[in-house]
Amino acid sequence: xxxxxxxxxxxxxxxxxxxxxxxxxxxxxxxxxxxxxxxxxxxxxxxxxxxxxxxxxxxxxxxxxxxxxxxxxxxxxxxxxxxxxxxxxxxxxxxxxxxxxxxxxxxxxxxxxxxxxxxxxxxxxxxxxxxxxxxxxxxxxxxxxxxxxxxxxxxxxxxxxxxxxxxxxxxxxxxxxxxxxxxxxxxxxxxxxxxxxxxxxxxxxxxxxxxxxxxxxxxxxxxxxxxxxxxxxxxxxxxxxxxxxxxxxxxxxxxxxxxxxxxxxxxxxxxxxxxxxxxxxxxxxxxxxxxxxxxxxxxxxxxxxxxxxxxxxxxxxxxxxxxxxxxxxxxxxxxxx
Numbered sequence: 001x002x003x004x005x006x007x008x009x010x011x012x013x014x015x016x017x018x019x020x021x022x023x024x025x026x027x028x029x030x031x032x033x034x035x036x037x038x039x040x041x042x043x044x045x046x047x048x049x050x051x052x053x054x055x056x057x058x059x060x061x062x063x064x065x066x067x068x069x070x071x072x073x074x075x076x077x078x079x080x081x082x083x084x085x086x087x088x089x090x091x092x093x094x095x096x097x098x099x100x101x102x103x104x105x106x107x108x109x110x111x112x113x114x115x116x117x118x119x120x121x122x123x124x125x126x127x128x129x130x131x132x133x134x135x136x137x138x139x140x141x142x143x144x145x146x147x148x149x150x151x152x153x154x155x156x157x158x159x160x161x162x163x164x165x166x167x168x169x170x171x172x173x174x175x176x177x178x179x180x181x182x183x184x185x186x187x188x189x190x191x192x193x194x195x196x197x198x199x200x201x202x203x204x205x206x207x208x209x210x211x212x213x214x215x216x217x218x219x220x221x222x223x224x225x226x227x228x229x230x231x232x233x234x235x236x237x238x239x240x241x242x243x244x245x246x247x248x249x250x251x252x253x254x255x256x257x258x259x260x261x262x263x264x265x266x267x268x269x270x271x272x273x274x275x276x277x278x279x280x281x282x283x284x285x286x287x288x289x290x291x292x293x294x295x296x297x298x299x300x301x302x303x304x305x306x307x308x309x310x311x312x313x314x315x316x317x318x319x320x321x322x323x324x325x326x327x328x329x330x331x332x333x334x335x336x337x
Contacts, residue, residue: 048267082113082217226276234276
């Protein structure tokens with residue numbers, strides 16, 4: 001190949017990569033400015049525990065489920081609450097999700113689960129890769145322990161923050177084995193990180209906590225108390241024990257103290273989809289999105305959360321892939337003694 005031709009091809013290729021990178025960066029910056037719609041609502045769809053493995057062709061039906069529910073609900077944001085991909089190299093699976101959300105022009109976020117630590121890539125390498133994908137708003141800056149910790153405000157038409165979305169890395173497995181077995185828990189630094197972020201936003205809002213929701217994978221130890229609350233009945237079903245951590249590092253207590261989080265939304269326990277109340281905070285599961293493969297598993301679907309501009313309230317329900325709307329409720333109105 002003549003040298004001049006090689007140089008021209010190289011320059012065209014290099015410029016193309018630069019253009020794509022800049023386009024993605026500008027696109028992500030624009031999408032990060034989430035805002036309430038003209039009806040003063042902001043709709044989030046939570047998909048969870050998809051367990052897709054493109055390499056082995058496992059759970060590929062998830063992509064059809066996601067497309068169907070996106071078409072039904074037309075959300076402003078999608079949150080994947082962990083155990084997303086089980087490939088050795090999960091890049092192909094995440095690229096398939098990217099295609100779906102790009103086609104739907106819907107921003108999306110990933111909160112890591114325990115299985116997201118089991119790839120050949122490190123948890124941080126997966127986080128760095130996800131950050132490059134179109135329409136993905138993941139923005140972990142290494143401020144605390146874990147690789148999916150960040151806050152995204154939802155603004156009004158004047159771009160003033162009216163609500164907050166916390167994304168948190170609930171980690172994977174116990175770090176104190178063999179003395180303590182089981183699932184991971186929030187590191188103390190994460191609890192302090194949350195409290196500091198909450199205080200910052202509260203101070204900027206004339207010392208009034210902004211309405212907030214939090215998404216992560218592993219349920220807090222307090223979830224069982226929400227289900228067994230005898231005064232306020234939960235909506236939805238509990239078909240297995242809560243698989244929370246053995247260690248309680250105080251994230252729920254921090255949320256009570258900061259007074260911003262209205263509800264938390266998790267996955268992990270495939271057969272649970274309830275939303276209950278503990279000390280006026282809603283503790284909710286999503287609906288498993290992986291295709292039903294055993295008798296007591298629920299129909300695959302998603303949880304829907306609709307925030308209300310200027311209100312400390314949200315609406316929620318489960319949308320099954322067959323179109324059925326399950327267990328609709330409004331926080332706090334549906335949870336009054």
